[in-house]
Amino acid sequence: MNLRDFLEEYGAELMSLAVKRYRPMHIPWRETDAPERKHLRELKRHLKGKQQDAAIALARGFRSGRRGLILCGEMGTGKTIISLAVAHLIGARRTLVMCPPHLVRKWMREAEITLPRVKTVNINGPDLENLLALKCAPEPEIPEIYVLGRERAKLHYHTRTATARGLDDGTQMRPACPRCGLTFRNGLPRNERCPQCGEILRTPDLSRGPRRYAKAEFIKRYLRGVFDLFIADEVHELKGHHTAQGIAMGAIASACRHCLALTGTLMGGYASNLLAIFWRLFPEKMTGQGFSFHQPREFLNTYGTLERIIELDREGERRRVFRVFERPGVSPTILTDFLLDRTVFISLEDVTDALPPFTEEIRWVEMDPEMAAIYHDLKSALTRRVRKALDE
Template sequence: MEAITNLKGFLDEYGPSLAKRVNDELEVVHDPLRDEEKDMDEVMDRLNKQPFPVQREVIKGVIKAFKSGNKSVYITAEMGSGKTIMGIASALLLKNNPRVLIMCPPHLVRKWIREIKETTPTSKVFNLNGKQCLSMLEDLRNPKPSTRPEFYVIGRERAKTTFQWRPAVVHSKQGDCCPRCGGLLLDRDGTPIPLFERNNQGKYKKKYACENTIPKWVWDAERGTHRRIYRRCGEQLWQADREKKNYRKYMPALFIKNKLKNFFDLLIVDEIHQYKNLSGQGYAFGILSRVCKYTLGLTGTLMGGYALDLFYLIYRTHPGVMLSDGNLWGSPGQFMEKYGILERITTIPEEDGLSVKSKKRTIVKAKPGVSPLLMGKMLLANSVFLRLSDMSENLPEYEEEVIELQMDDQQGEAYHNFEEDMKAALKEALSLGDNSLLGAYLNALLSYPDRIDQGVTVCHPHTHELVAFGPPIQGDMPKERELSQIIDREISKGRKVMVYIQNSNTTDISPRLVKMIEDKGYRVKVLRAGDTEGRAEKIDKWTEKGLDVLICNPKLVETGLDLLSFPSIVFYQCGYSTYTLRQ
């Protein structure tokens, strides 16, 4: 028997037996070749926008998973595969006249509302993303029986917005005291806790709780009397700041939990992968997932290559699965050890030629990679997967091309000298245990060729001493000439062009590109951050006025926008996020 040295060889050898074992051990909820489900097809046939055949099978699988007892299901479908229409159709098939809450990025609120009205005009649609959100939710506390499907759309920022806070303590001559136990608020070293410390934006840095020990009387059944024990006070040392003009009394997600539990039949969470961490948005999503009867998550990139991407996400949708697998909420490291890849680097210093083990330091880093066990235990029974290739007969042709370019002599020499200076400075800093130049090294070397007309000056972030200088060079560069030729070629074919750049803020390169494109007689716009909810309408308005080229950072349009007016896309600069790149 020949040795197996790669994944392809392993799958070729054992793939059939693995597939047979999966079929034997897992219960198939929906088999498109076996289950026709004509009643579901009849409902989808009545929609104004009807799903494609492959989309219909995904929808049927979701509904049958819900009815088989699964409270939460993910639709993991590649970008452009129609997750919005699948979400709407799933809601309509779940029950007659459902009440559906949709949580999405703020710039997609209007798109969801428009898609719902176009797909099912008889349904009621409510926009909860405005300032009247709480008053509208208050009106739902005494609802009338629903006679038509009802869709409520809220942006993720609005769902988690709550009051601003400030520290809450009692001032005394001795110092700040706890409002509950009256003890002085000191850390373990006896130093006053920095309750009122602010960050660069003027906001309070951290919410504290009282760590003082206080007595408590408890009943001792064996002795037949009370006895005194000591426990941590735990009083929260903060309160709502009512002096703020934009003070909000209630987080909408928390209001739904406390006042409208089980009011919504289905929660649809668009771009669910964005709630994978400990954030206010993730907290709001976790609340809503618990109080709605069912949860449907939509995403094109369920994880970005690390097992940790799924820890909090699965915990919020399937806590029982996580607990039965022995994963505790506060122990993501244990989850990573089981399903991910961890790299441990131990450093043992030497003094006088001898190793000093007492001073050894171990650093643990997460590395890309996910165990196949995670797919089998956590995802297969809770997910429906769809690839664009599954819908190839319903889609136009698609091509990707990587263009490699060489710098010209002057640009290449300047870049090489700048790189050597940066490399020497970084090596010296790392030898002294200073990692602060790593970010500057990476960003400066990546951006210098694209903004070489401005030059680049790198200073040490702490000492502010000059580290390296990349001199400015004028003239058209090879990359700019290639972009110009691509735009000429595509527009001559009647194809509008989208150009993605990363340097769009403090090191903005768009003004130079705009001038170059306008000099050729084309109409060009740059999409900036801000007005998230009206972003799609702004792009549509520009397109109607004859826009030829749109320049933007890909993060501004990575989720949910239908950019069908721009069939040609140029990644003038590429970022690091696999989420953004795939979107």
């Protein structure tokens, strides 16, 4: 019995068991008159099909105490309007959107034509003027949407090592802490702080430009709690564990009350694709499962596929030296352990009833005479070259 036949025969029982065990926050066919639907009718653009149910489920997820949620939907399912509807349902006064730079104005336009009363602010410029104003700004009278491109969010000023030079045992000059004079024999500590006095061992490098300040770092340091909702668009592009844009997402997420990640490709086939995203969206869930941020191998051993290559000596005895590679494959338990209670999936089939009619028709278009002549000359030349190569 294949998977399709199995689901057709036992799908109803499995769904009933899942409903009893996990207690869904929103059951669409039972809650056709959910109070959130009244609030959704306040929007300028009405959500269609299952878009309403997705927005209601996400809003209830945030109200239940979850800080990070994921909306995974195919292209064209309306992830943008759903996320804006979630901001409306939870009453977010200030929402921050981080998206690819070419989508900044699109997000602003979508917000203006969707939300009934809203102020949109483009903070994708090189200055920090709008963010500085938020440090002492009062509660806004109407909802505000701040849109930031991820490139501006991550770019920071250059730094250099901020150490003095000190004698180690009176014989050799080594880097030393500029405050307490502690010398470092084996290089600087990994956290670049003096273990004795806590002094930071890096400083801005004023000899190199440009002198910019990463907006993600500014939000993390000075605007903690200012934004009620952080929307991370195309989050699958922020999956890198140590990439600048991935770190920027984590910095902003840690400073906002709620975080909603949007993606159409949640899993790229490897468990490591989800590791950094999980840590940035719901770190409490990861620590609760016993994982450590600095030991990713534990997560990959549990949910991924690892290939171990062990080298043997001539007599067939095992040697200590071996290599480990990650291979495609994700354990299905990752769905129940992390995704089932924190992710809403939506496909085009869920919104097809609200889509306009579509028909596909093929029409032949003749080439322009000039283009046809060039095309035939190229075709003749390629044919001659191929025949000549085959004859040789």
